[in-house]
Amino acid sequence: MRRDHPLLSGLAALVARPFQLGGHSLALAATSDHAAYPKCSVPEYGQCGGIGYSGKKCCPPGWACHRTNEWYSRCRKKLDANGCTNAEWAQCGGRDYEGETCCVKGTYCKFESEWWSYCAAKKTTTSHCKPTTTTAKTTYYPTTKPYHGYPTHTHKPTSTPYPTVINKPEELRLSPEWDIYAPPQEREYWFEISEMPGAIDGFNRTMLVVNGQYPGPLIEVNNDDTVVVHVKNSLPQAVTLHWHGLFQNGTQWQDGPSGVTQCPIRAGVQYTYRFPVTGELQYGTYWWHAHRRALYIDGITGPLIVHSRKDPLVRGRDFDIDQVVMLHDHYHELSEVITEGLLSPEGFNGSVIAPSPKSNVINGRGLYNCSFAAAGQTCNQLTQSDLPELRFPPNKRVRLRFIHEGSHPPFQVSVDEHELLVIEADDTPVRALPVHRIQIATAQRYSGLLYTTGHRTGDSFYLRSQMNTDCLGLPFPDLDPQARVVIRIGDECDDLGTDLPTSVDWNDPTTGACTDLDAALLSPLVVRRAPAKANHVRVFNSSLAVPNGVFKWTLNDITFENFAFDPLLQRVQRGEPIPPMRAAVVTAGLEVIDLVIQNIAGADHPFHLHNSPMFVLSSGPGVIFPEEASRLQHNLTNPLRRDTITVAAGTWRVVRVITNIPGTLLFHCHIVWHQVQGLLGILLVQPERVQQFQIPQDNRNLCAGGNMSMIDPGRKRALPTGPSSPSLPSSSKA
Template identity: 35%
Template sequence: MVLISLVLGIAAITFVLRDEIKSFTDRWLQPNRSQPHDYILNPNWDFSAPPTKREYHWTIKDKDHNPDGVYRPMILINGQFPGPLIEVNEGDTVVVHIDNQAVNATSIHWHGLFQNGTNWMDGTVGITQCPIAPGTQFTYEFRVDGQSGTYWYHAHHAVQASDGLVGPFIIHSKDERNLQKIKYATDRIVMVQDHYYDLSGALLIEYLANDRENAEPVPAGALINGKSIRKCEDLPNRKCDNSSASLQEFNLEQNQNHRLRFINVGAFAEFQIQIDEHEFAVTEVDGTDVFPEYYHRLNINPAQRYSIVITTNITNGDAYWLRARMITHCFAEQNPELVEEVRGIVRYTSSSPISVSIPPSSRDWPEVIELECRDMKTTDLHPAHPIRAPATTSALINLRTNFEIGAWRLSRGFFNASSWRAPVSSPTLHRFVTGFSTSNESFTESLANPFSVNSNSFHTPRELVYQTTGLRTLDILLQNFDDGNHPMHLHGHKFWVLAQGHGYPPSNLFASLDLENPLRRDTASVEAFGWTLLRFVADNPGVWAFHCHVSWHAEAGLLMQFITRAEEVAKWKLPDQDKRLCSLEGHDRGRGPDDEIWFGH
């Protein structure tokens, strides 16, 4: 019966998708053209240019916008969704001037960037900064060093990223052509995301209310580079005008290699991605160039990035579907508005005119789609710049992840016995630095321990803070007692992914590890009722978040912190503009539910 239901379900989905797309055939088949928002990287980029300052001016405003035809309130950068591309070289200094003209406060986090020496520019509300109040300005300035590849930026205040504050951040290396083992003719960005029709603030209040049992808000659809098309007649209760909506097209020269940098900029859904009839090589993972391995489907969790290289040499036609399917098996509820697959078009170009009147007729891969939310198997992916994982570690951190229903029937996320609530007016970094500048013994005495949970300076039930001094190598063993998948992101560092599995880890886990050249990344998931082992060198001074990148889960408390090389952080003096943010009227606007709702008072 389960198999019959699955087959009938897939057939129904196929019918809906065919009907959803067929009626728009004439309109979305547009002539070959490139727009600035197509996110095509500069083919004449100078990888060897001397370090320079790259300056950006962003105005953040609220706007009703209809990416797929359905209007919804959004928060946009310079009126653009997704946000502007930042493209730099390793060694450049990035300056981003923020003018917040939106109704709520905000912040921008530079996902995956080390921020070595500029921890206060990490953009993490309640940890490294207070939010940027409405009607005020703030400037992010930092040097990009020691890393290259595909990154992105997003709001890190409540769940504002799902309202539109996302965009790509690409760092080029002088060695990029050598580290990428397959040469390619073009280089493009492909952002996939789940898409909601309601503002995140309202969804968050509903999600964190009592009797919800961690039933995450289910999206209505999905977008590729901010594009899709919905049938307005299917959504009579929504304001809709799809006359300007379109599918994302990728016009690729025939018989060439092309790099596509996939980024999941969504709040919740894992995607399974394919290009019909094409195998592809994975060549980069979260900013780490890897030796090519070939696949024809790619699973990508929120915040993860994968570069692929495809070869446009299939002879069955000149147009192929790029399919991005949300793995809806992991959704706790149903949404009658949901369309779970979004499509783009990969179109071959040549000296002959493009046939724009014929839709793709490409064939889907025959296997049943993935039903479980978890990382794709990455044990075959090895960095092109080999680094052996350290053989010895300073400590093993055992972290239990789960959701618990407590007082007032509220469901909250926990690392061990700690559930995080953002202190928007007193970030961890500010309190830590102030504690030393005022000789507060609860802070100064904490440096006596090279590794510990700092429960003297911080209230552990609300802030789980692991603190290290000197150079330490740490293992994190995550054991997930929840029925949901959790893509975990570590700020300020990359980690080695040493092992992942279902159930409990084997008793001989540490004796069987392959340390020669395991994958290094900054976001890895622990599947439902599974486990993941990560190892990282805590060498970057600062206060760094470690959290689930399902945005709803982080706001429900699934976040903890590391203070690394605390003896260095203790010497810091924070910039005046950072301290000023916490005293500005309105800096706490848009934080999500009030404490009375969050704590159930």
């Protein structure tokens, strides 16, 4: 659950001064909404009740004390004459739900499952629709009040016994009235991670999810806010969470990777992540996910959006609608089963190559051909008509925030008969680049701008996500590599029917090289020249080895060994060295380094660097030595900055990194099956500063009683050769 407390102190200054939005000088008129109430000290949206609360319980006129749960109630605006505070899409029922059960006039409490009911618009009500025939540009003005027309995101944890995983697509449409001018505040969430059966593609399997839903809850904040996530681990095993793309400057123990920056959160344990979102350029599209073994691919993922008044991409000027699109390759076995197989001499299903997925999933739903299901397995055949759809009004500019939260192959995303304008790569806003398809590697993000100009209400067409199957190393007999989402043109109240589109896909190829969009074509809107010179050249060489019949990926000839209860950050903080065979370590001070990433042998790898952006400079075939790399002539004028880049087999790439955030920065391939096979290393930045860290006691308590000498279960240095030889990766696929 997110708890928002808009502060009143800055309002007077805000309404008194003009400001710029889309090139126009605007001024807000003062209102009486935030007038002082001498008989009531509880502000709008302030806490007014709950166990242990001893403050005032009154609310301002026109507001009511809304019960969220037994621990928390807050003042919310009455939305109708009956005093209801539940807007459309708000939760109004479900097992263990303790909040308000009414719905605002014009909506009703719609049953979705035993765990979820929400306020849905009555089909006969059309008065809330606005005309959509105008072609005038819509301008959204800043507001000092939270938006009431979208979900309230009351992410209260569910409880066992295990219900069915639910899907909340409405959470992925971002509110048009999010206040980017709100004062810095804590944004608070409660996550319970548990096992639940789910059939997101029709095939029923056990999933690991947060608060009973997949994708997981949206985290939405402003730059300078503090993120607070209370985690309750109801799994039968340990877990951690990572905030992909965000910097942990002074809070590196909150970064999440097990055995690197923290000990894992064991079964039944609760832990709170708390960190500020700082950094001048920390805004845009991110995501969060589990970061122990391969657990996130079982469902522990969700979007994370950071807004900023400094963001050059402005809603109302550059786009009108903001839609998150989560991309996922889905498997029918638990990741633990696959991991144990990959770490054995025999491999998983007889191969140490990363397995092929079973289905392609968009925003938590996909299609599987149940005729391939084995006897005794439960599979309910779904069709395209069973999947959620997207609905956009005509004559709008739609920002599609694509997030690859899967584990393996890249996706080619496109919209039939519509060019997409790429306007963001990872979290870097870029000058608009028109394309037919965007290839997105694991963990990368792109924003694509879609125009609905010229369409009429009732038009429809497909958004497609196509797996690049040339990047799979094994056959995929039961996989449909393409997933589709129907986009319909119209307002929410329009009856648009259920006929499927007849739109035509682009004829551009959907398979081929497993590479990124050309970095030279992506020019950042916020101009930053790369440092003119690097102090040192450092190298990560990626390769493979098969000692004693056990396949391993290596960096600098070392396979990462995860001693979960002896995290590397704490070792460095104690002044102890990182044992040489635990991880490949590259050390840097407060300086500028050129990092040469060489893929000497094996598959294509999307590499991710934690805690620091990379200036993407140069690339080439073969092998390059540090001396040669130091003499390269790079384009330093505003090169692309991103946190995840693909390095194809038999090639190298050079990135420039400013090592100004101390810590044990994890560097790894984001194909999760390659991670569990050891393809991780450490960029150790300013170890003398790390020794001065004051790691909080609650973080250290996660390690209490753990065996510091035990490798995280499943990872084995060497095992006897099995009865048969597993198949090994080719030079370009795994």
